[in-house]
Amino acid sequence: MVDIKKRTKIFSVEIIKLVAQFSWKNPVLNILGKQLLRSATSVSANLVEGSGSVSEKEFLNFLAIARKSSLETQHWLDLLVESGTLSEKIIQPFLKEAIEIGKILTTTLKNKKAKNNL
Numbered sequence: 001m002v003d004i005k006k007r008t009k010i011f012s013v014e015i016i017k018l019v020a021q022f023s024w025k026n027p028v029l030n031i032l033g034k035q036l037l038r039s040a041t042s043v044s045a046n047l048v049e050g051s052g053s054v055s056e057k058e059f060l061n062f063l064a065i066a067r068k069s070s071l072e073t074q075h076w077l078d079l080l081v082e083s084g085t086l087s088e089k090i091i092q093p094f095l096k097e098a099i100e101i102g103k104i105l106t107t108t109l110k111n112k113k114a115k116n117n118l
Contacts (some may be wrong), residue, residue, distance in 0.1 A: 008044035011097050015040035028085050042069035056116055065111050070102040071112040
């Protein structure tokens with residue numbers, strides 16, 4: 001779990017750097033940027049919070065929330081591209097990483113649920 005915690009923290013920092021470059025005078029970038037920032041940083045925050053869980057069930061709940069936040073992050077990145085607000089070239093590396101993180105979280109969640117018969 002240490003690797004995914006580190007990876008999601010790095011991803012959060014990269015999203016923070018991306019959003020910091022947005023023109024806040026553009027209402028679309030303002031709104032989508034805030035949503036993207038919230039969802040992307042939520043992934044790593046939930047993994048950190050979950051690592052302090054007192055039970056496996058509580059940990060799985062935080063893991064599920066992190067997974068949902070990764071899906072939401074993908075959504076905001078897609079909207080930035082599909083609306084023509086930012087180029088696919090800029091967003092693609094972020095989207096690729098969000099998808100990979102989502103896959104890791106999904107697999108981890110499934111494996112832990114199976115192991116605990118949940």
